[in-house]
Amino acid sequence: MKHAITILIMLLVLKLSAQSQINVTIIGTAHSFKKEYQPLQSFNEVQSFIKELSPDMICIEAIPTYDTASLKEIWPNTMRKADQLRDTLENITSDSEQVIVGAQYYSAYDFWNAYYHWFQAKQTEDSLRYFSKYFKDQSSSEFGLMVFPAAQKLGITHLYGIDFRDGEDEFMAANNKVLKKLFFSFKWKPLRVYLKTQKQYKKAEKAGELIEFINGAAFQDSFSALIDDLPKRLPKLEEAKFVKAYWHHRNEVMAERIIQTAQANDAQNVLLTVGSAHVTHIKQFLEKEGHQVTTYGQILNIKNQ
Structure with a gap:
């Protein structure tokens, strides 16, 4: 009985270890x-x-949105634009849901998820207004060339920032x-x-x-x-x-x-x-x-x- 309990505990530990491994x-x-x-x-x-x-x-x-110190050091001007956009967020209308979702991300300082959704948006005259003022061109970056297209094909809706600056x-x-x-x-x-x-x-x-x-x-x-x-x-x-x-x-x-x-x-x-x-x-x-x-x-x- 004692040996059986020991084996059971060992198996449980191994299972938990496997589950926690990434x-x-x-x-x-x-x-x-x-x-x-x-x-x-x-x-x-x-x-x-x-x-x-x-x-x-x-x-x-x-940079993730919770790391405000890094955001302020690297993207102070972009944060000011986000604050301006947040003030007009309720008035945004678009035939593309991706434009609206992107604007919500941007106003929350989640800039690359905003760029990701705007990357997917239909290029209508309405959406281009937001692209020209807020969108940072990703056509020559790893995001526009690899990450965004692949994530879109997989149906992924959110990317997770992990940087520290x-x-x-x-x-x-x-x-x-x-x-x-x-x-x-x-x-x-x-x-x-x-x-x-x-x-x-x-x-x-x-x-x-x-x-x-x-x-x-x-x-x-x-x-x-x-x-x-x-x-x-x-x-x-x-x-x-x-x-x-x-x-x-x-x-x-x-x-x-x-x-x-x-x-x-x-x-x-x-x-x-x-x-x-x-x-x-x-x-x-x-x-x-x-x-x-x-x-x-x-x-x-x-x-x-």
Whole structure:
């Protein structure tokens, strides 16, 4: 009897553990794609992959509405526009429900869900009034080229922002100081690695292989290594320590928000689209917390075998 109870408890623990584990698939992206090279890139393949994956939810690199500190730091002018729109929300009429839903999202500071619904809206004369004043063009971003079309095909109505940007101004100031210090103190190796990576990036874009390049472990890991190596390269510069600490903190917060959002929505199969430079650290944190992570780069490697 005692052994039976022990086995029952063990099975219960294993079941609860399986239920709490989240399967996260990460697609690394650029935030802008040059229009002249867009027809060459594998955007359709990414859309097809997302459709086949059929995630329970899609998390994106956008600031959630509850993070007002980040919103105020990054989007103060957009927030003012949202406040103006909110004052006229009751008077909005449109033959497209997506226009109205988008306006409601926008007025609540949920800008990328607003853009998503406006992306789906019928381009009528009535809707174009809102597009011209509030809509941020997504035709060259990862959203307009991959995320929005795929989510629309899946019938997904809401995207979940998980970004964290509070303290971004201080981070950018410290980052600029680090770059200057690296240059004037002749710390050439990290600069050479950075410049080499940028050259490879441009070459891949021209060849129509940018998605594949930025999802490769070599690109993602080299950027992470550059950040992690800064305090060793510049041991006396406090800004170098701050840049590394802030970068890790931002990625950790994003990972925590993925977990919290998935658990709150009872989602086990999650897709994350995020700037490629974030992939390595977010993956490490999620795995440390016991979750299963697969990168798009790993998927491509399996397909190419």
